[in-house]
Amino acid sequence: MTPEEQKAFEDRIYAYVGVKVCERTAAKDAVNPAMIRHWAEAMGDTNPAYTDETWAANSRRGKTIAPPAMMYAWNQEGFTVTRGRASDPQTDMVELFNEYGFTGVLGTNVTQEYFKEVSPGDTLYLEMEIDSISERKATARGIGYFFETLATFSDQNGEKVGTQRFRVLKFIPQEQPTAATGDDKLEVPTRIPSPRGHDNxxxxxxxxxxxxxxxxxxxxxxxxxxxxxxxxxxxxxxxxxxxxxxxxxxxxxxxxxxxxxxxxxxxxxxxxxxxxxxxxxxxxxxxxxxxxxxxxxxxxxxxxxxxxxxxxxxxxxx
Amino acid sequence: MVANIRDKAAIVGVANTAFSKDSGVSELSLAVQAIKGACDDAGIHPREIDGFATFTLDTNDEIEVARALGCGDLTFWGRSHYGGGAATGSLHQAVMAVATGMAECVAVFRALNGRSGHRYSQGVSGELLTADAIHWGWYTPYGLLTPASWTAMITQRWMHRTGVTKEAMFEVARCTREYAVSNPNAFFHGQPLDRDTYFNARMIADPLQLFDCCQESDGGSAIIVTTPQRARDLKQPVVTVKGVAQASAQGQEQMTSFYRDEISDVSEHRIAAGDCYEMSGLRPSDIDAAVIYDAFTPNVLLQLEAWDFCKFGEAGDFVLDGNLRPDGRLPTNTHGGQLSEAYIHGVNGLVEATRLVRGQSVNQPGKQVDHALVTSGVGIPTGGAILGKLD
Missing domain, CATH: 2.40.50.840 (OB fold (Dihydrolipoamide Acetyltransferase, E2P))
Structure with a gap:
């Protein structure tokens, strides 16, 4: 890419910052004990606050709650997504990255914040926007851009339940050394550690x-x-x-x-x-x-x- | 007792390269352009240089510089450590060499592709190649990674103790920018800074916003130091070094002296100030103009107190009273400083302080400038120098 081409590309990409990916939409299913039980079993989470109605009835809350980390699960599309995903501004943006060779994709961070608990019977609503796109970065995976979506969850009364930031690296894949291919786990960036010497x-x-x-x-x-x-x-x-x-x-x-x-x-x-x-x-x-x-x-x-x-x-x- | 170097070394030539965000040339090219410019300014041939002084951070080996410039034999080279703390530190090296006769003509230089090459705002993230790695390791895991973040920690504490607000930092940024507006070699030439732009700029590390921070620049600056006897026969009005000091204070770390009884006193600058005043026989009231190291706006405020232009806690009022402005008590950073001219690690400050005493600043104050102060970085082992006319 020449500097001019890069500028033209970035002008198109950065236009997506702040764009709504979806308006406030209700989850297909209300919060319910069956899905909570499946999720808790899959995660190996035995907290009785999620699944034990008798225990929960005697607890401070008086009822079971959904695991907060499950927040994002309620609004997932489910099996239908395998038949293709309807286009939205995020898929359009990803397509634009792909067109310019940034075909690599790596989810780097998910950060959730919780404001309110939900229980069976509540309905979660999701709205999402593209929150930020970084400047061009040289990463170990290749040249690319980090974009971050911000999902905001609310209940049927419009009260904020939580938020989720999802950061993704779109990059131009480089030839990886043979040792790094195969089933090696992808490296997620971690904090810069202190070197350890004699005195520390x-x-x-x-x-x-x-x-x-x-x-x-x-x-x-x-x-x-x-x-x-x-x-x-x-x-x-x-x-x-x-x-x-x-x-x-x-x-x-x-x-x-x-x-x-x-x-x-x-x-x-x-x-x-x-x-x-x-x-x-x-x-x-x-x-x-x-x-x-x-x-x-x-x-x-x-x-x-x-x-x-x-x-x-x-x-x-x- | 401090050493007596008063009037034993003179600055006879100064020069800057063009400053930019992408020089398109090597750092070596910037270094030799700056030094050649300083030689021309002095009216000497590079062959007459017999010594060099620069920063440990500078990537230009003295022998490479000497070969590129066409120098002859060298009898001295010395480097000063600790980033911007070496601004007057390299002058200190040159003055010692000339005063003791180790060299007769020393070029002080600093050249960097600070924007298109290694960027200082990236801090100590990425590969750690130096012996400082363990030191930085006490901060990197927490995200305290950049010069702005280390300076912010000191500044927040100092604001808490003094009650000084961001109004004073805005005055430093605004006033420095005013000088840059009329300096054609400044990055912000012709671009004043208004209140809304300053206060609405993005936060970098609380309480430092974008325009509290210096730029990242490509460029080079150099000065030529020689004996006063020799200086008399050269082209320019003679500027001598009245005092020059280096100082590292108890509990000193590089940018992170967070374990002292009080972390916001910049004790190292207080020591450098005491030594410079004693060496020169001058007092703060004798200083007519200043180049005060400004990697960040609060640097200037803390140094005004440390160099005794005002009492502790009064730096805010001192600047808000207009004292740094062209008609003020202490016109400061008249080239636009590192905030608005270029960030050449303070060596463009040595150039400007020399020009102030010569009467050649692009923003020369109306009053007579007999003595100019120039200082090095804040929060590190540092120093300062007082320049003046030959008695």
């Missing part, structure tokens, strides 16, 4: 095992973070560590809005946190909106797996 490997290893440690000088007992080989106070090389209770307070914070980096959640909130033990730590704040974060806010942390390969300390409002 033990700390990350502990995080993998669910613990947040703070290095301590064996001689003068002063705590230090990030870990380093020598105590700055007494120059001792001897150290051990204590486990942090993961309680802390916000010293400062920001949110990385741009550029979006593959493998990271959208708009991650990062903070310098003063731990109760006295040392500072940089980590994410999750479980609340950016606008609700403030300097001095109290936090409680947990070690959590955040993607397929990454385990990190994550902090929630205390």
């Amino acid at each position: 490997g033990w700390w990350w290893q502990a995080v993998d095992e669910g613990k947040l440690l703070i290095q301590r000088c064996k001689r003068c007992q002063v705590l230090r973070h990030p870990p380093r080989p020598m105590c700055g106070e007494c120059q001792s090389l001897e150290w051990d560590s204590i486990e942090s209770g993961m309680e802390g307070e916000v010293i400062s914070y920001t949110c990385l809005r741009h550029p979006a980096i593959p493998g990271y959640p959208k708009d991650p909130v990062c903070a310098v946190i003063k731990l109760a033990e006295g040392t500072n730590l940089v980590a994410n704040i999750v479980g609340c909106d950016y606008d609700d974060v403030f300097i001095g806010m109290k936090l409680k942390g947990r070690i959590e797996q955040v993607d397929e390969k990454t385990t990190l300390p994550q902090f929630y409002p205390a």
